[in-house]
Amino acid sequence: MLNDAEAEAIPAVKAVFDDIRTVRKSDFINNFWRGLANDPTLLKRTWKGLKAVMMAEGALDPLVREMIYIAVSTANGCTYCVHSHTAAARAKGMTDAQHGELLAVIGLAGQTNHLVTAMQIPVDPEFDVSRG
Amino acid sequence: MLNDAEAEAIPAVKAVFDDIRTVRKSDFINNFWRGLANDPTLLKRTWKGLKAVMMAEGALDPLVREMIYIAVSTANGCTYCVHSHTAAARAKGMTDAQHGELLAVIGLAGQTNHLVTAMQIPVDPEFDVSRG
Amino acid sequence: MLNDAEAEAIPAVKAVFDDIRTVRKSDFINNFWRGLANDPTLLKRTWKGLKAVMMAEGALDPLVREMIYIAVSTANGCTYCVHSHTAAARAKGMTDAQHGELLAVIGLAGQTNHLVTAMQIPVDPEFDVSRG
Amino acid sequence: MLNDAEAEAIPAVKAVFDDIRTVRKSDFINNFWRGLANDPTLLKRTWKGLKAVMMAEGALDPLVREMIYIAVSTANGCTYCVHSHTAAARAKGMTDAQHGELLAVIGLAGQTNHLVTAMQIPVDPEFDVSRG
Amino acid sequence: MLNDAEAEAIPAVKAVFDDIRTVRKSDFINNFWRGLANDPTLLKRTWKGLKAVMMAEGALDPLVREMIYIAVSTANGCTYCVHSHTAAARAKGMTDAQHGELLAVIGLAGQTNHLVTAMQIPVDPEFDVSRG
Amino acid sequence: MLNDAEAEAIPAVKAVFDDIRTVRKSDFINNFWRGLANDPTLLKRTWKGLKAVMMAEGALDPLVREMIYIAVSTANGCTYCVHSHTAAARAKGMTDAQHGELLAVIGLAGQTNHLVTAMQIPVDPEFDVSRG
Numbered sequence: 035m036l037n038d039a040e041a042e043a044i045p046a047v048k049a050v051f052d053d054i055r056t057v058r059k060s061d062f063i064n065n066f067w068r069g070l071a072n073d074p075t076l077l078k079r080t081w082k083g084l085k086a087v088m089m090a091e092g093a094l095d096p097l098v099r100e101m102i103y104i105a106v107s108t109a110n111g112c113t114y115c116v117h118s119h120t121a122a123a124r125a126k127g128m129t130d131a132q133h134g135e136l137l138a139v140i141g142l143a144g145q146t147n148h149l150v151t152a153m154q155i156p157v158d159p160e161f162d163v164s165r166g
Numbered sequence: 167m168l169n170d171a172e173a174e175a176i177p178a179v180k181a182v183f184d185d186i187r188t189v190r191k192s193d194f195i196n197n198f199w200r201g202l203a204n205d206p207t208l209l210k211r212t213w214k215g216l217k218a219v220m221m222a223e224g225a226l227d228p229l230v231r232e233m234i235y236i237a238v239s240t241a242n243g244c245t246y247c248v249h250s251h252t253a254a255a256r257a258k259g260m261t262d263a264q265h266g267e268l269l270a271v272i273g274l275a276g277q278t279n280h281l282v283t284a285m286q287i288p289v290d291p292e293f294d295v296s297r298g
Numbered sequence: 299m300l301n302d303a304e305a306e307a308i309p310a311v312k313a314v315f316d317d318i319r320t321v322r323k324s325d326f327i328n329n330f331w332r333g334l335a336n337d338p339t340l341l342k343r344t345w346k347g348l349k350a351v352m353m354a355e356g357a358l359d360p361l362v363r364e365m366i367y368i369a370v371s372t373a374n375g376c377t378y379c380v381h382s383h384t385a386a387a388r389a390k391g392m393t394d395a396q397h398g399e400l401l402a403v404i405g406l407a408g409q410t411n412h413l414v415t416a417m418q419i420p421v422d423p424e425f426d427v428s429r430g
Numbered sequence: 431m432l433n434d435a436e437a438e439a440i441p442a443v444k445a446v447f448d449d450i451r452t453v454r455k456s457d458f459i460n461n462f463w464r465g466l467a468n469d470p471t472l473l474k475r476t477w478k479g480l481k482a483v484m485m486a487e488g489a490l491d492p493l494v495r496e497m498i499y500i501a502v503s504t505a506n507g508c509t510y511c512v513h514s515h516t517a518a519a520r521a522k523g524m525t526d527a528q529h530g531e532l533l534a535v536i537g538l539a540g541q542t543n544h545l546v547t548a549m550q551i552p553v554d555p556e557f558d559v560s561r562g
Numbered sequence: 563m564l565n566d567a568e569a570e571a572i573p574a575v576k577a578v579f580d581d582i583r584t585v586r587k588s589d590f591i592n593n594f595w596r597g598l599a600n601d602p603t604l605l606k607r608t609w610k611g612l613k614a615v616m617m618a619e620g621a622l623d624p625l626v627r628e629m630i631y632i633a634v635s636t637a638n639g640c641t642y643c644v645h646s647h648t649a650a651a652r653a654k655g656m657t658d659a660q661h662g663e664l665l666a667v668i669g670l671a672g673q674t675n676h677l678v679t680a681m682q683i684p685v686d687p688e689f690d691v692s693r694g
Numbered sequence: 695m696l697n698d699a700e701a702e703a704i705p706a707v708k709a710v711f712d713d714i715r716t717v718r719k720s721d722f723i724n725n726f727w728r729g730l731a732n733d734p735t736l737l738k739r740t741w742k743g744l745k746a747v748m749m750a751e752g753a754l755d756p757l758v759r760e761m762i763y764i765a766v767s768t769a770n771g772c773t774y775c776v777h778s779h780t781a782a783a784r785a786k787g788m789t790d791a792q793h794g795e796l797l798a799v800i801g802l803a804g805q806t807n808h809l810v811t812a813m814q815i816p817v818d819p820e821f822d823v824s825r826g
Contacts, residue, residue: 148408280804
């Protein structure tokens with residue numbers, strides 16, 4: 035992985051890093067972005083996508099988006115992602131009680147997902163969203 | 167899978183089904199619970215866990231819990247669970263705009279989870295929640 | 299997917315199908331093997347591997363092996379595999395009570411796997427099997 | 431994560447830890463339970479569920495349950511869970527030969543699960559457990 | 563899911579559908595894009611990303627990219643994705659022999675991924691790409 | 695895990711290790727094979743399978759096979775496998791540009807797999823490979 039100096043010697047990388055710093059109001063660039071710096075096009079597209087989805091005004095509270103993100107990352111077993119977005123959720127005000135409930139829902143879904151798959155439950159016609 | 171009549175001939179199953187109907191204010195029992203009816207103890211424990219996690223008063227809005235549930239179920243590839251909890255989220259007032267953002271966050275997390283794992287990004291010490 | 303006649307017109311496929319029928323004492327060839335018939339080398343290697351792991355004399359009861367197989371297939375979301383190996387487990391004598399407990403363990407593991415990952419629990423030094 | 435002293439200062443946590451020690455006849459509390467100690471309700475419900483599924487008298491041998499648990503945890507990529515339940519299986523008498531066969535079945539299922547999904551094999555009507 | 567007429571009544575959707583038709587030289591719009599039509603912003607961003615990654619000139623052959631895509635989709639258990647990208651790979655010239663080897667590699671990786679995780683193999687220092 | 699001396703004291707293990715060294719033209723035996731050394735039969739079968747799939751002459755370039763392997767391992771969250779096969783791909787000539795595109799395809803597939811599953815998109819009849 036490139037270190038900060040190596041990464042920022044690439045102008046297209048420096049431009050993204052500068053935008054990350056401005057948007058986040060922090061000098062800290064976490065490892066994910068430095069890993070992507072080997073491919074400035076992928077770095078730029080990924081950062082742009084993340085800004086659009088996680089930071090734009092919208093119908094879901096930013097903290098709710100972080101919790102959804104943690105839920106997906108947990109089910110995908112992405113250690114880094116759980117760490118970084120739990121930190122982000124904390125920074126956005128997630129309380130201990132909210133974290134506890136997030137864990138409880140994730141655990142419950144893990145359990146019932148497995149039960150459903152193990153029993154091969156057919157979809158009730160009442161639930162078929164793809165036909166909506 | 168037992169049909170309703172077979173399932174409700176088992177008193178321990180009927181007790182759970184009655185509680186489901188009372189709590190949900192609806193006569194409809196979806197296939198998941200009928201699948202579990204073959205094992206009344208597992209049925210009862212699962213319903214009790216679901217009530218405690220999804221329906222009790224708490225720090226997270228019930229709709230937020232449904233969206234977290236959908237997120238986990240998507241990453242686990244549980245077709246039935248996505249269908250049933252998208253229906254539940256709709257019933258709790260999820261708007262098209264909220265659904266669109268939920269999908270966008272789930273998609274983004276899927277993408278970045280894979281990028282992180284493919285690059286084997288080490289956890290920044292700043293993010294290490296397990297040491298908290 | 300090739301139908302039976304097309305598949306068995308390939309001598310290397312017919313040889314494997316004949317062995318499947320002999321070993322299983324049944325004429326029925328399920329879809330998985332017909333799907334693999336497009337690549338007789340892969341078909342042969344896969345059948346040979348399955349015989350060695352699932353059917354050879356060994357330290358684990360054949361029914362236990364089927365239940366372990368179902369557990370993996372559930373967590374991997376493999377619908378076909380859950381169906382086919384639940385049928386195989388039934389054929390090997392799995393009772394309703396055993397099936398119920400299998401489901402309960404699978405569900406519990408699904409739940410606690412997710413809780414552990416969401417909390418990023420560090421491995422206790424007492425448990426580190428890789429150093430054994 | 432709370433250390434033992436912090437965790438046990440919470441009476442509802444101490445009650446669960448005491449029960450864990452009694453049931454297991456050991457003073458050792460592993461990290462999973464300490465991680466859950468931040469949410470005593472979730473801790474209690476999780477421990478209660480685990481006792482009911484893994485430790486109650488039943489139709490499956492306790493060692494078989496541990497092996498099923500390891501199988502799910504492997505497919506879910508839960509490092510901690512594989513470590514802790516491999517240790518538990520060893521403590522319940524799992525031999526090297528049994529462990530080798532467990533690995534072989536897990537590996538085979540991983541392989542055939544992927545082959546089935548990559549070929550999109552349709553379920554044989556003979557196997558459809560959900561209609562049972 | 564919106565049908566074609568409903569979807570194309572939305573100008574931002576029609577613009578993307580027109581581009582899909584032009585780029586692919588085909589009138590056919592598959593269900594994935596119609597599903598995304600409920601959220602024109604997400605539709606546009608997803609199509610733009612797919613064009614950049616799958617269709618731009620680059621260092622990897624377009625057929626190789628399709629096979630990598632199938633590999634990920636298989637491991638994620640995405641039925642639709644395996645179907646649609648196997649069709650795409652066929653359209654780009656994938657032969658039966660190449661498909662057979664793709665399946666064999668996917669199956670092998672599935673097997674060894676599970677073996678590695680079940681044994682909790684530590685990374686050899688020689689392989690640590692994150693330190694590169 | 696056995697160390698080299700312990701492992702090679704078992705003749706069936708030494709035979710496989712010798713073949714690995716000959717085929718790879720290197721003295722280095724990575725941890726995966728040493729982990730399997732506890733079960734010489736499983737070791738031998740796994741090595742034989744890997745040679746047949748990854749090293750035999752065939753329709754796919756060896757580097758392409760490594761990239762497919764990395765794709766599966768990423769989606770399965772197998773840290774060790776991503777590390778070892780990224781090293782193998784590098785050894786077979788994978789360039790930075792190829793690695794960047796591999797990551798981009800893996801990330802895109804991760805995203806669209808999740809979108810498809812979250813929307814429960816039905817398979818277009820045009821794509822149904824299982825009926826081929």
